[in-house]
Amino acid sequence: MIQEAVVDIIIKKSQQRGETRSRVEKELRKEGWGSSLTDEQIDKCEYAERVIKEHFGADKSFVESRIIDKVK
Numbered sequence: 001m002i003q004e005a006v007v008d009i010i011i012k013k014s015q016q017r018g019e020t021r022s023r024v025e026k027e028l029r030k031e032g033w034g035s036s037l038t039d040e041q042i043d044k045c046e047y048a049e050r051v052i053k054e055h056f057g058a059d060k061s062f063v064e065s066r067i068i069d070k071v072k
Contacts, residue, residue, distance in 0.1 A: 020049050022042050027038050041068050041069075049063055
């Protein structure tokens with residue numbers, strides 16, 4: 001006699017992942033993979049993303065390191 005097992009998998013949808021570089025960096029740190037940016041650079045990156053969103057209206061942006069380094 002063969003028995004079948006039915007398994008229901010529930011996947012909760014959380015925040016969308018990786019829309020901005022600062023969010024990607026924070027997720028990498030949280031998951032234990034480390035980060036390519038320092039805390040100060042992440043703060044500068046968030047500022048640059050905010051300015052880009054205000055000026056151009058872009059929700060998704062991936063700020064390059066050369067731009068982050070120019071933020072004072």
